[in-house]
Amino acid sequence: MMKFQYIHFPTLPYDQVRDCFPSHGDVFMRNAYANWMATFNRRSSLLYRSQLNQHARWAQNAFCDRYNITPDEMWSYDEQWGDFRIESGIEQHQREYQRIAGELQSLDRKPKSVPVIELAKELIEQTVAQAAGLEHPLDLEMPMYELWFNSVINNSPEDRRELKYLPYKEYLKTSHWKRVRSAMLLIYSARCANPACLRSTEGSWMGDEVDLEVHHLSYANKGNERFVDLQLLCFNCHEKAHSVVKDEPPPPSQTRNTWQMPDNMEAF
Numbered sequence: 001m002m003k004f005q006y007i008h009f010p011t012l013p014y015d016q017v018r019d020c021f022p023s024h025g026d027v028f029m030r031n032a033y034a035n036w037m038a039t040f041n042r043r044s045s046l047l048y049r050s051q052l053n054q055h056a057r058w059a060q061n062a063f064c065d066r067y068n069i070t071p072d073e074m075w076s077y078d079e080q081w082g083d084f085r086i087e088s089g090i091e092q093h094q095r096e097y098q099r100i101a102g103e104l105q106s107l108d109r110k111p112k113s114v115p116v117i118e119l120a121k122e123l124i125e126q127t128v129a130q131a132a133g134l135e136h137p138l139d140l141e142m143p144m145y146e147l148w149f150n151s152v153i154n155n156s157p158e159d160r161r162e163l164k165y166l167p168y169k170e171y172l173k174t175s176h177w178k179r180v181r182s183a184m185l186l187i188y189s190a191r192c193a194n195p196a197c198l199r200s201t202e203g204s205w206m207g208d209e210v211d212l213e214v215h216h217l218s219y220a221n222k223g224n225e226r227f228v229d230l231q232l233l234c235f236n237c238h239e240k241a242h243s244v245v246k247d248e249p250p251p252p253s254q255t256r257n258t259w260q261m262p263d264n265m266e267a268f
Helices: 014-018 027-068 071-088 090-106 115-126 126-135 137-152 157-164 173-186 237-240
Strands: 212-216 230-234
Touching: 014 027, 027 071, 027 090, 027 137, 027 173, 071 090, 090 237, 137 173, 173 212, 173 230, 212 237, 230 237
Parallel strands: none
Antiparallel strands: 212 230
8 A cells, every 4th residue: 555655854953053154143043043943833833734634635535445435434434444544654644743743832942032122232233234234033034944945855965866867757756856845835835936926825734735836946956956946836837937848847058047036035
């Protein structure tokens, strides 16, 4: 029996984040990281719940197919359904979801936010050039997601070579690509990243992954994509971004970069 693949991502430890932004003071960084952790916990919870719902529907459909029944008739197959829940992995998935949901709700893995007055004092002490830009801790949210993406999508050199030369349609079926797509759904809260669209096709987080697609801005890192190589687009915007057959990558010299995510675009 084919197993349903679901994904749980690690978070970023504060020390790793702090080391990547050495020009900012500690108070500033603790506020920035606290904000990022809050959004990460919320968005990952929605993704994991979506996966569980999708897994449950997948298991129900497989069970009905096995016994040639409709969902309304499942009540008379309680014993078989109990065994099937274990066989299909939905029982274990539900336990893991409950455990991780509890961990996310605790918020114990992020440093506490600090009073605004302390942050204001540190901002005042920034250099004149920095003060002119008047950076805010929220400005680091997307750079932190980029750091997180590049940390969790990090294949071995051997896996990169194997994935790089797979036919593209086979590549889209790999566990690597499912992981990439899930990470992009999490970051953008299942909204199209085209600033002229922002369509929310999976925003209800009911698990139906049909209308949002990950678009390659570059195929140079196929097999170990970096965050800057990708965009999450709805089907219509993805079609517009490609003037070739859907899911058929052009040669590297013809890779299109139709639009870039503005640095100050608000993430939902």
